[in-house]
Amino acid sequence: AQSVAQPEDQVNVAEGNPLTVKCTYSVSGNPYLFWYVQYPNRGLQFLLKYITGDNLVKGSYGFEAEFNKSQTSFHLKKPSALVSDSALYFCAVRFILTGGGNKLTFGTGTQLKVEL
Amino acid sequence: NAGVMQNPRHLVRRRGQEARLRCSPMKGHSHVYWYRQLPEEGLKFMVYLQKENIIDESGMPKERFSAEFPKEGPSILRIQQVVRGDSAAYFCASSIEVAGVRYTQYFGPGTRLTVL
DSSP states (O other): OOEEEOOOSEEEEETTSOEEEOOEEEOSSSOOEEEEEEOTTSOEEEEEEEOSSOSEEEOGGGOEEEEETTTTEEEEEESSOOGGGOEEEEEEEEEEOTTSOEEEEEOOOEEEEEEO | OOOOEEEOSEEEEOTTOOEEEEEEOOTTOOEEEEEEEOTTSOEEEEEEEETTEEEEOTTSOSSSEEEEOOSSSOEEEEEOSOOGGGOEEEEEEEEOEETTEEOOOEEOOOEEEEEO
16 A cells, blocks of 8 residues: 655644755655645645656745655755744655546644744 | 645434435545544554545445435545444545556545534
């Protein structure tokens, strides 16, 4: 079964410092990996995805993620955190459904808190 | 281009009543997905629909839950005889498919259902 794991429930970082939100995956075949962010009482916003190609993927709001096949990881990173980055971050893997289409399997989420 | 629209944003029902949640996909998107987010949990896939067809409902409870995506109008997630355990945030996502390639899912703001 395809799954993703986010080992940290919460990550705290000071504004201006680099941040990392961890994600590891377990899939058969080539993984299609995604990061979404959820602000309070809002829906999920797409940040970035890895399908194929360059292992370093750049996304919205200055975020990037590094795909590491040997470590089966897809960690989300940002060189300099902002207080406004404080939100709930979800890693997801795409699973192809029988009959077409795809569903996303999400991790449990990591709460990022950026403090002054 | 408006994003995925969901209404109502908040819905309160008493046990035994029916809940109807609506989702209008992004313009040009013909694939709709419903996910449920229980308190303190990640999102779980429920059902995948294309116009007038349910493609995969493997994540949907067998009883009381149904979904449709008619030729005209929004997709509807219907929950009959609601129970307190149905209290959750329900998210809709949509995507396009071009030449067999299924693109990124974009999420709506969600409907927060509270069952009293």
